[in-house]
Amino acid sequence: MRKYHAPVWNEPIIMEMGHKGERGIAIPFIEEDIQKSTKDAKFYIPNKMIRKSPPNIPEISQPHILRHYLRLSQQTLGMALNIDLGMGTCTMKHSPLINEELVKSPYFAEIHPLQDENTTQGILEIIYKFNRYICEISGMDEFTFQPGGGALGIFTNACLIRKYHEMNNDLPERNEIITTLFSHPADAACPATAGFKIITLYPNSETGLPDIEALKAAVSKHTAGLMITNPEDTGIFNPMIDEFVKIIHEAGGLCAYDQANSNALFGITRAKEAGFDMCHFNIHKAFSSPHGCMGPACGAVGVRKELTEFLPVPIVTFDGSKYHLDNDRPNSIGKMREFMGNIETILRAYSWIMSMGPDGLRTVAETSIININYLIKKLTKIRGVTLAYPKQNIRLDQARFSLKELKDETSVGTDDVARRIVDFGVQEYFTSHHPWIVQEPFLPEPCETYSKEDIDYWAEIIRYTCEEARTNPETVKTAPHNQTIKKINTKALNDPNQWALTWRAYIKKKGKSKQEHLSP
Amino acid sequence: MKKKLGLIVNPIAGMGGSVGLKGTDGKKTLSQAKQLGAIPRAHIRTTEAFKELSSIKNSIELYTYPHEMGEEQAKVCSYTPKILGSISKGKTTSLDTKNAAKDMLNHKVDLILFVGGDGTARDIYEVVGDKIPVLGVPAGVKIHSSSFAINPRAAGSLATKFLQGLIELREAEVMDIDEEAFRQNVLSAKLYGYLKVPHEEQMVQNVKIGSIPSQRETIESIAWEIISNMKEDYYIIGPGTTTKSILRKLNLEYSLLGVDIVYQKKLIASDINENQILKIIDGKKSKIVVTVIGGQGYLFGRGNQQISFKVIKKVGKDNIIIVASEDKIISLKGNPLLVDTNDEEINKMLKGYFRVTTGYRRSMMYRIA
Incomplete structure (x- = not known):
């Protein structure tokens, strides 16, 4: 295995750096004539908007700033640095760099959302066309790209269900949303935020899937809808999904398909054929727009024709010669956020699906299915690792494993292994969403990006770590050892007194910093 | 130290x-x-x-x-x-x-x-x-x-x-x-x-996961859910901290290990036996509130025998309210809830999926064997 050690710079917080009067670069002196004709910058700012005192930001020279941020980036195990296949549900695929060039291009970067639509026809065309393509991919009839993330997409779906029942004068009565325990937790949290009561279906302990009998017992005149992931966060596809949808429809509810886990479905199944009324995709996952801190994100929401009137505004329309922003939709649920959403994600996704084409998209799905099932073969050979719900013989995009046997044998659990694998230069894996009904879980997702060699190497790290749990458990339990930081006490995450989300809060809770100036 | x-x-x-x-x-x-x-x-x-x-x-x-x-x-x-x-x-x-x-x-x-x-x-x-x-x-x-x-x-x-x-x-x-x-x-x-x-929470804190409510918060939120839906019924409240949090929230005296009856948010009887329960609910609309006792998932017949098959029969299947924290349900590891009422007919009647109240406006479908 590769010998690895992360850089450790022990960088101070930038607020602790610099000296009074230190500056980035020297700006040239402005000649008197120019000064006179342009006036001081303050002149152009309305009085009410001028601060009484300057902001308390650090004064640092340019080389020191560069050093600081480069060091921080070196300490970050980024997507482009490692085999990032451990983060199940995240679809950590490689996003082609050429698409970053498009996003950085001034033709796109300098557009303002308040510009007259006559001057933004190009991007409106891309949004419109991408909308048609994603409708084809899902079978829905119209999409909105306004939601700025997956959870906001799911919340949008909850609001659409609410609006539908409100328009039918059914709302106070229809106040229950049904979801499953292995659906993303946002499928419960978002409708709860929208005012619904939540009923969760517990999975069958053999199949890992929700029982249809449980669904039948849950529906009633109060059923507003079903919000469900498929494949669920286990990688297992529910083959009865159309039956589930039918039962909800018969009870008078709507069905929303959380398609965050859609990477293995391109060209294979669609929301429409399963009977769903609406769905959402994470453009920053399966559609190859970078994820997480490299984001931003987009939870694209699509609906069938009967529900398009409720979509958030504006919608991009086309009259045969020109593209328009349609804001005149009286039954719209309104805005989920300002303007059009994070359109850079749409630009990247448009470019990506155009380069793939329909056959390429199908290959993406098939490759990701082959990759996870190959990884399953590798990992289940390791002593201490088991596959949850082993009677299900195939996984689609990801798979939930358990290290319970390892823990029983060695007392090294999944959180220990997750912390140890970073010592070999790969990202920590995702254990799984709570609750952990699969004990000591982990959830890798080797989407189409990763080669056989990548997967072999990653599986070898897991094998090595499980072996080490037997020979030297303390090393695993006290990991990481080769990383930028050491093991931290996660208890602080539950203690508001130890949080500091701003520098001001940090000073308040920890007292004035006495750190030496470490800038060099 | x-x-x-x-x-x-x-x-x-x-x-x-x-x-x-x-x-x-x-x-x-x-x-x-x-x-x-x-x-x-x-x-x-x-x-x-x-x-x-x-x-x-x-x-x-x-x-x-x-x-x-x-x-x-x-x-x-x-x-x-x-x-x-x-x-x-x-x-x-x-x-x-x-x-x-x-x-x-x-x-x-x-x-x-x-x-x-x-x-x-x-x-x-x-x-x-x-x-x-x-x-x-x-x-x-x-x-x-x-x-x-x-x-x-x-x-x-x-x-x-x-x-x-x-x-x-x-x-x-x-x-x-x-x-x-x-x-x-x-x-x-x-x-x-x-x-x-x-x-130790079943769900170990992970950076991708938000805050998880504490045991106490969960139990309180279950109590609020039951109280906010209380009707003009006699509520037979079984033993346990989860069920008795309802009485605590209503500022009523309660017997932690006994069966109490609440009517119109007032305590009618405390720590009573089967016959006393039957007498009080005779001819009245009533509900049973029970929780899962112990690790094995018993709902009736362990530690709450006062709520006998006769009581269950009188109250009716649809008027049984099961409350339990999600943690407790998960600790059953997928094994079904159990009943042992000394009456085969009642045991059979209770079989199937039930809605378990797990928090305020939250429930989970779980099976009784």
């Missing part, structure tokens, strides 16, 4: 089980078990648990009782314990367990780790109540109480984390069955009370 850990080993725990005696309570049973060749296993289990404590060994001050009640095992594990009290070697009884618990309470230990079964848990509960944290290493025949860790190793690990200040406490049932009756094939389970035990 060093943490004080108390160790109480019930040396005979588990001996009855290996020879099919369903327990080891009572002198006669013990000698019978010994005659049948029963092997003590409490000691092995103690060593297993202590393996997990090795990382904090130097920051522990160990208190224990003489000889086979802890001293011997402590020394095997290379501890130099402070020995309290005295026993007559080879003839320990439940009184010794109680004395040990009392001495440890007086020495203000941070945690009592005991090795035994339900009987041992009961003895310790009788003395310490909820005054100090306690954790059971399962070694007995009967483990109905949820005050035990799932295995000795887990007990050691929980104790370590608790003494390091990394985890919190929860209330856990102390249950026991009448062994004598059980040998005659009559199962009579009783809920004795609640011990405070260290508790």
Whole structure:
């Protein structure tokens, strides 16, 4: 295995750096004539908007700033640095760099959302066309790209269900949303935020899937809808999904398909054929727009024709010669956020699906299915690792494993292994969403990006770590050892007194910093 | 400062089980078990648990009782314990367990780790109540109480984390069955009370996961859900901290281990038996509020026999409200909820999927077998 050690710079917080009067670069002196004709910058700012005192930001020279941020980036195990296949549900695929060039291009970067639509026809065309393509991919009839993330997409779906029942004068009565325990937790949290009561279906302990009998017992005149992931966060596809949808429809509810886990479905199944009324995709996952801190994100929401009137505004329309922003939709649920959403994600996704084409998209799905099932073969050979719900013989995009046997044998659990694998230069894996009904879980997702060699190497790290749990458990339990930081006490995450989300809060809770100036 | 850990080993725990005696309570049973060749296993289990404590060994001050009640095992594990009290070697009884618990309470230990079964848990509960944290290493025949860790190793690990200040406490049932009756094939389970035990959330905090509500918040939110939906019915409230949080929220007196009746948010009757319940609800609309008792998932027939099949029949299936924290449901590991009402027809009627209230406006579909 590769010998690895992360850089450790022990960088101070930038607020602790610099000296009074230190500056980035020297700006040239402005000649008197120019000064006179342009006036001081303050002149152009309305009085009410001028601060009484300057902001308390650090004064640092340019080389020191560069050093600081480069060091921080070196300490970050980024997507482009490692085999990032451990983060199940995240679809950590490689996003082609050429698409970053498009996003950085001034033709796109300098557009303002308040510009007259006559001057933004190009991007409106891309949004419109991408909308048609994603409708084809899902079978829905119209999409909105306004939601700025997956959870906001799911919340949008909850609001659409609410609006539908409100328009039918059914709302106070229809106040229950049904979801499953292995659906993303946002499928419960978002409708709860929208005012619904939540009923969760517990999975069958053999199949890992929700029982249809449980669904039948849950529906009633109060059923507003079903919000469900498929494949669920286990990688297992529910083959009865159309039956589930039918039962909800018969009870008078709507069905929303959380398609965050859609990477293995391109060209294979669609929301429409399963009977769903609406769905959402994470453009920053399966559609190859970078994820997480490299984001931003987009939870694209699509609906069938009967529900398009409720979509958030504006919608991009086309009259045969020109593209328009349609804001005149009286039954719209309104805005989920300002303007059009994070359109850079749409630009990247448009470019990506155009380069793939329909056959390429199908290959993406098939490759990701082959990759996870190959990884399953590798990992289940390791002593201490088991596959949850082993009677299900195939996984689609990801798979939930358990290290319970390892823990029983060695007392090294999944959180220990997750912390140890970073010592070999790969990202920590995702254990799984709570609750952990699969004990000591982990959830890798080797989407189409990763080669056989990548997967072999990653599986070898897991094998090595499980072996080490037997020979030297303390090393695993006290990991990481080769990383930028050491093991931290996660208890602080539950203690508001130890949080500091701003520098001001940090000073308040920890007292004035006495750190030496470490800038060099 | 060093943490004080108390160790109480019930040396005979588990001996009855290996020879099919369903327990080891009572002198006669013990000698019978010994005659049948029963092997003590409490000691092995103690060593297993202590393996997990090795990382904090130097920051522990160990208190224990003489000889086979802890001293011997402590020394095997290379501890130099402070020995309290005295026993007559080879003839320990439940009184010794109680004395040990009392001495440890007086020495203000941070945690009592005991090795035994339900009987041992009961003895310790009788003395310490909820005054100090306690954790059971399962070694007995009967483990109905949820005050035990799932295995000795887990007990050691929980104790370590608790003494390091990394985890919190929860209330856990102390249950026991009448062994004598059980040998005659009559199962009579009783809920004795609640011990405070260290508790690690099933769901370990992960950076991708938001905050998880505490045990207390969950139980309160269940109470609010029931109260906000209260109708003009008689509410038969079964035993347990989850169910009784409803009465606590309504500022009513309650019997933690008994059955109470609430009507129009007022207490009508407290700690009543089957006949009294039947009398009160006669001809009235009523509801039953029950929770899952103990680790095995019993809903009726364990610790709440007052809510008999006659009561259930009268109230009706649709008027049964099951409340339990999501944690508790998950601790069943997918095994169904159980009922044992002494009436086959009622047992059959209750089969199938039920809605379990898990929080405010939250429920989960779960199966009764």
